[in-house]
Amino acid sequence: MDIHTLDITKEHCPMTFVKAKLVLAKINSGDVLEITLKGGEPLENVPKSAAEEGHRILSIEKNGESHVIKIEKN
Amino acid sequence: MRDYTEDQLERYSRHILLKDVGVEGQEKLLDGKVLIIGAGGLGSPAALYLAAAGVGMIGIVDGDRVDLSNLQRQITHFTKDVGVWKADSASEKMRAINPEITVHPYNQYLFASNIREIIKAYDFVIDGTDNFATKFLINDACVFEGIPFSHGGILRFDGQTMTVNPGESACYRCVFNAPPPPNLVPTCSQAGVLGAIAGMLGTIQATEALKFLTGAGNMLYNKLLTFDALKMDFRTVNLRKNENCPICGSHPVITELVDSDPAVCDL
Ligand SMILES: [Zn+2]
Numbered sequence: 001m002d003i004h005t006l007d008i009t010k011e012h013c014p015m016t017f018v019k020a021k022l023v024l025a026k027i028n029s030g031d032v033l034e035i036t037l038k039g040g041e042p043l044e045n046v047p048k049s050a051a052e053e054g055h056r057i058l059s060i061e062k063n064g065e066s067h068v069i070k071i072e073k074n
Numbered sequence: 075m076r077d078y079t080e081d082q083l084e085r086y087s088r089h090i091l092l093k094d095v096g097v098e099g100q101e102k103l104l105d106g107k108v109l110i111i112g113a114g115g116l117g118s119p120a121a122l123y124l125a126a127a128g129v130g131m132i133g134i135v136d137g138d139r140v141d142l143s144n145l146q147r148q149i150t151h152f153t154k155d156v157g158v159w160k161a162d163s164a165s166e167k168m169r170a171i172n173p174e175i176t177v178h179p180y181n182q183y184l185f186a187s188n189i190r191e192i193i194k195a196y197d198f199v200i201d202g203t204d205n206f207a208t209k210f211l212i213n214d215a216c217v218f219e220g221i222p223f224s225h226g227g228i229l230r231f232d233g234q235t236m237t238v239n240p241g242e243s244a245c246y247r248c249v250f251n252a253p254p255p256p257n258l259v260p261t262c263s264q265a266g267v268l269g270a271i272a273g274m275l276g277t278i279q280a281t282e283a284l285k286f287l288t289g290a291g292n293m294l295y296n297k298l299l300t301f302d303a304l305k306m307d308f309r310t311v312n313l314r315k316n317e318n319c320p321i322c323g324s325h326p327v328i329t330e331l332v333d334s335d336p337a338v339c340d341l
Contacts, residue, residue, distance in 0.1 A: 018087045025097035026075055053093055 002027065007036045008046070009066050016042045017049045024055065024073055032058065033071045043067050075101060082174070086128055092290075099288035100128065106287035107131040109196040111184060111212060113160035115272030116202030116226045116279060118150040123280040125168035129287065131176045132168060133196060136160040137183035147269030184208060186331035189215040198286050199223035200279045206253035207334045213238065213246035214331055217321050222286060224279040224294075231268050231303040233275040236294055236313065237282050241322060243295035248316035248323075253334055271303050 006023050008016045016037065023033055037046055047057045047069050054074040061068050075097070078086075089095045089103070106129045110117045113136040124132050140151045140158050150164040161179035168177050180192065189211060193199055199221055201212045209225065216223045217240040225246050226235045238245050278299070285291050296315075301308045321328040 014087055014091055015084065018083055018090050021090055022078060022083065022097055 002031045003034060004031060005034045005036070008042060009036055009038050011042075013041050013045065017046055020046055020050065020071075021053075024050070024053075024071070027073055029073050031073050033073065035069050035071065036063070036066050037069065038066055043069075047071070076104070085172075089127065094290040095288050099290060102287050102289070103128050103284065104130045106198070107133075107196045108198050108200065108283050108287070109133040109135065109193055110164075110200045110202055111135045111208070112202035112204065113148070113150065113164040114144065114202060114204060115147040115228060115267070115269070116276040117200065118148045118164065119273045119276035120200050120202060120280040120283070121150055121164045121168050122171060123277060124283060125172045125175055125177070127280075127284055128172060128175060129283070131178070131196075133178040133180060133192070134161045134164050134168075135180040135182065135184060135192065136164075137181065147267065147272040149273065184211065186211065186333045189331065190219055193221055194219050196221065198283050200283055201225050202276065202279065209246060210253050210334065211331065214321055214328060216240055217245055217247075218331070222293075224282045226275050226279045228267055228271050228275050229265050231271060232301065233271050233278075233303070234298060234300045235275055235278055235282075236298045237286075239293070239295050242315075244313040244315045245319060245322045247321050247328075248319040249298065249313055251320065268303060271301075274301065274303065 004023060004027050006020060008019050011019055020035055027033060035046065037043060047060060050071050051057055056072040058070040058072055086100045089100045090097055108124055108129050110120050113134050117134060121134055138160050140155045140160055140163055142156050144151055145153060150167045151160065155163040159181040161181050165177045165179040193215055199212065199216055201209055201223055203209055212223060220240050222239045224235060224237045282294055285293060296313045298311045298313055317323050320326060
């Protein structure tokens with residue numbers, strides 16, 4: 001199991017989830033992706049969209065101005 | 075998996091976001107090869123959408139040049155293109171939409187002697203032709219080569235389409251058997267066609283090609299979709315493979331390609 005990281009704090013919808021999907025497509029099933037993102041729209045939509053595609057949201061934590069969500073790839 | 079540039083990610087973002095396409099599906103489109111036969115009413119919208127989708131290699135075949143009367147429905151051709159080879163004109167627009175894809179124009183007609191050589195480089199074929207002789211030729215060549223294809227036809231306000239997976243689903247001859255006698259086929263100058271229905275049907279055919287390449291959804295195999303745009307009525311008739319089909323039945327009588335007289339109709 002590998003842990004991968006992705007920072008999408010500079011991206012806007014829908015490129016936030018596009019970038020997340022690109023990494024999720026590249027990593028192995030069971031790997032964890034830690035995404036750093038801003039509050040508001042990305043925080044609302046990225047975990048929801050990832051869950052809709054069958055991935056597991058492990059945690060969502062606030063980290064200063066941004067948030068870190070951990071997703072386990074389906 | 076290829077390394078996407080920022081521009082590519084943005085260009086294809088609306089595909090990547092789709093659960094049934096995604097990065098993997100876009101990858102298949104970029105690796106996909108589609109041949110469009112006929113750069114007319116059906117081939118025009120199909121060419122534009124496939125180029126926009128990033129289909130990696132697109133061939134387009136047409137032995138005709140753009141005529142002023144084509145512009146009412148053949149939307150890859152512009153007024154400045156009158157007199158230009160249709161395949162070249164369509165290729166120019168495809169490259170303008172998406173410079174990253176490979177486009178092969180074939181400024182020629184297809185015959186029994188050259189069709190198999192051309193189609194076998196492709197994964198999927200779109201029949202956007204306007205005459206029965208070529209439609210049967212495409213069916214037979216695709217059955218022999220085992221290449222899936224989308225049949226399409228339009229006249230007046232009506233359209234019909236089916237997708238054929240050779241050997242697995244009903245082919246065009248399973249349903250229609252043989253070309254009608256030329257004197258029974260209305261020519262388009264007599265029949266006419268509403269320009270926009272070419273777009274309705276051509277985009278259905280492009281959708282089938284994109285579904286085939288990505289594996290999304292269910293293909294229009296063993297189904298004939300027809301519409302009457304006057305009533306905006308769509309119907310789907312279930313079909314099945316015909317045991318007595320002259321080319322894909324249990325005792326095929328067609329064992330090689332032959333040219334028949336085209337009943338020319340410029341759709
Ligand atoms: Zn058949």
